[in-house]
Amino acid sequence: MSRPETRRTLSDALRLAQSREEQETLLGDEEVADENGCITDSLSQVIFAPDPHAKLPVYTNIHRIRRLIIASIDDPYTLKQLKEPRLNVMIVRPLVDKLHNPNDVSIVYCLLVNRVQFLREQSRHAHHQTVSGSRAALCELVATKILRRFDEENEGRTALLLLANVLVAPFDPLQNAPDEVIEQSRHAIDWALQKRGGYEGKLIALEIAIISESKHFTSSIACQKVVEAVYHGRIVYTPTSFIDIIPDHYKYKPISLYDPRKAPLLNQYRLVVPRTRNIIEICQFIMLIALYVVTMTRRDHTRWSGYEVVFVVYALGWLLDEFASILAHGIAVHTQNLWSFLDMTFVVIFMAYIVPRIHGYMIGDLEMCRQAVDILATAAPILLARIAFNIMPDNMLFIALRAMMGKFLLLTAISVWLSTGFMLALRWLSLGGSNPPGSPEHAEPIMIAKWMLWIWFGLDGTGISKAPGFHMYLGPALMVVFAFLGNTLFLTVLVAILSETFNKLAEDASSEIQFRRAVMTFEGVKSDAIFAYRPPFNILALGVLVPLRFVLSPRWFHKINVGIVKILNAPILVVVSFYERQYLWKTPKKVHPDGPSKRSWMSFWSFSGFSVHGDIQACFEVDPPQEVIDEIEMIDELNDDIFKNGLQVPQRDVSPGTPDLRSRRMSSIV
Structure with a gap:
């Protein structure tokens, strides 16, 4: 029987609002924490904490949920329709009551895993909405309601830690599956997984929500509560990743609250807190832009100046950091980042610059060196736009630009492909005998492409006036048809599609912003030790620590790594420590004994x-x-x-x- 509908009173609403405010005031002076400032159970004293959720039947839950979802819905519905009262009472609420288990924090993860599978089945029939897309939306909606129920049934610190275990605790889809299933289901890529004491290849619910673009789920109050706590570093946990360039898995911390007053002054783990790392990345990128500007203003293609050498070394360190980010969470998560397309564009430009620059200098080809420096000059709009994205990540304009860029590039590629046929036709007409003498430029494909491009953007009609030179009748006909298709039809379709994309984003701007914030938070928590080294020191760490890993024991490798990180980042760690001790946790507001008029x-x-x-x-x-x-x-x-x-x-x-x-x-x- 479904749970009876409950109505919130004014007191309930006030209690919910107060619980959100209490998230920042959960700690007091009497708290007991371990040597790293982590407040958790007795597992905090263990160097490598075992998985507390290893006994949960994840594999069974996944297939149980799939059977229930398939049996619950047979017709295509949108997420908006599923949220209507009738379907909510008939389908959604019974599923929530049946699946919710206060002692099983893997249900939300299993629901999101099923959503990924249903979306994969929907992609096979992308030309129309199928029931698989509706089932994927139902999985997201049920996961959101179960997460909210976890939040409503608990209060204070218990609720925050429980929600954190639901969202960032790692799980394996084949966890506790039969042995024959594991043998048949393991993929060939498992050989590349690094040993992590039982945490190999596990994913968290928040990551599944990101790769499945569950924006309704990530924008929920309960999810954002955990995202904000992880972003500011109030909740700490040891993340999992696919491949670490410098793996240091000697210690594993359970999910816990962080008390900076009980932590050491130099706590190297604070370098991977998303808020701290975001600030550090902005400073690193500003340094990259400064070196780039100095290099371009003092450029000399005939020799390597000191400024250019410093810029190249620093940029290589920045590229190494970017490459490590892709390895940590995969390209699917990395491309969800707001400015990932700008980073990838700069990587392409830098590689197109550095290879001919080094090759031209080695063989003494000054023209190649000059061309390489000219290629580097094209990175200016990318770098300046990227810093704007960093400073204003919640701006709807930048979010819309990121979403529209993919469709714009796809439509542009299609238009170039179709325009190639017109260019070939005009090229072959120019090689025929019907073109008048004295017009050899008609045989040049570059000239034909330039005339077509001018027509495309409506800049000039030279191509139409030159069209009779290709053929008296066919030349003008091809140019006019191309003008209609390119300048009129395609541009109209392009504007319509981009407008529709922007309107969809603007209709639910809050969900889109919160989804990007969740992506930035998840990507900010890194397990790879290389992220604790600032460029270009990460290049030195790559050359020194990677060979040491095969010589030293895990314990000594961890000690050497931590010692070097603390020395190189001591000023940053001191600033972070003093700031967090003052502002990470707020003191509950109380009435001053002398009255509210007494102020500092x-x-x-x-x-x-x-x-x-x-x-x-x-x-x-x-x-x-x-x-x-x-x-x-x-x-x-x-x-x-x-x-x-x-x-x-x-x-x-x-x-x-x-x-x-x-x-x-x-x-x-x-």
């Missing part, structure tokens, strides 16, 4: 201290006293019923002459 000297220059409207913020700087809260609850006792039942307020005993709340509300509406 810094508040004089703040909004509430030195402003005509300062009392507006001052009213919210401290929580109201308990007697004020009690008075508010007495006043709002009747409002709970209004919040619960709308305008259908039950009859209450009121004193004569006192207008009841419903009539007052109706009169205000009228």
Whole structure:
């Protein structure tokens, strides 16, 4: 039997809002943490924590969910239709009640794995919506509701840690499967998996949500609660990855809260906190742009200047960091990053520059060296655009540009392909005997392509005026048809498709922004030790630590790696430590014993201290006293019923002459 529908009261809504605020105030001074500042159970004292969820029947759950989803829906529906009340009562809620298990945190992961499979089946029939696409949407919707129920049934620290285990605990799709299934299902790529003490090849639910583009799931309140906590470093865990260039798996930390006051001053693990890493990456990219600008303003293709050598070395270190990011989570996740297409474009430009530059210098070909430097000049719009994407990652314009870029490139490739036929036809006509003498330029494909490009963008009609030179009748006919198809039809289709893409993004801009934030958070947590080395030191680490890994024991390799990281990043670690001890966890707001008027000297220059409207913020700087809260609850006792039942307020005993709340509300509406 499905669970009866419950209606939230005003108190329930306030409790939910308060629980979101309490996420930043979960720690007190009495907390007990391990030597790394992690607050968790007794497993924190173990160097390599075993998998606490190793006994969960993940394989069985996946196939059980698939059978239930297939049996629940046989017709194509959209996600919006599945969220309607009728289908919610008939399909969604019974599935949530049947699948939700407070002791099994793998259900959400299994639902998202089934979504990936249904989307793969949908891709085989991409020309129309099939029931597989509807089943994939149903998996996402049920996973969202189960995650929300985990959040609603727990409070405070318990809820945050439980949600973190649901979203970032690693699982294997074949976990606890029969032996014969494992032998038949393992792929040939398993030989490349690095040993991680039982965590090899495991994925987390958040990663599955990203590769399946489950934007409704990632934009849910419960998911964003964990994403924000991981992004700021309040929740710490040891991530898994496909391949690490410098693997250091001597230690494995369970999912836990982080208390910076109990952690060492130089904590190398804070270098892979997404917020810290994002700031460091912005600084690294600014350094790359500065070296690029200096190199181009002082360029000399005849020799290698000191500026160019420094730029090349630093850029190679940056490329190594980019390559390690792709290896860590795969190209499917990396391309979901907002600025990944800009990074890949710069990699192509840099390789097109460095190879002829070195080759031309070695053979003494100055013209090749000059061409290489000219190629490097084309990276300027890429680098400047990339820093803008970094500074404003939540800007809807940049998100729309990233989404439209793929479709624009696809349509452009198709148009170039189709235009090649017109160019070949004109080329062969120019080689015939019908073209007038004295026009040898008609036989040049480059000239033909240039005239067609001018017509394409509507810049010039030279190609049409030259068309009779190819053929008296066929030449003008081909040029006119090409002008209609290219300049009119294709551009109209292109504008329509790009407009539709932007409109879809704008309709649900919040979900799109939160999805990109989840991608940035997941990509920011790295397990590879090479990410703790800033370019170009990562090149030195690659040349020194990789050979040492085959000589030293895991314990000594870990000690040497940690020591070098702390020495190279000591200033950054000190700044991060002092900042997080002050601002990572907020102190609960309390009423000052001397009254709210007593403020620190810094508040004089703040909004509430030195402003005509300062009392507006001052009213919210401290929580109201308990007697004020009690008075508010007495006043709002009747409002709970209004919040619960709308305008259908039950009859209450009121004193004569006192207008009841419903009539007052109706009169205000009228």
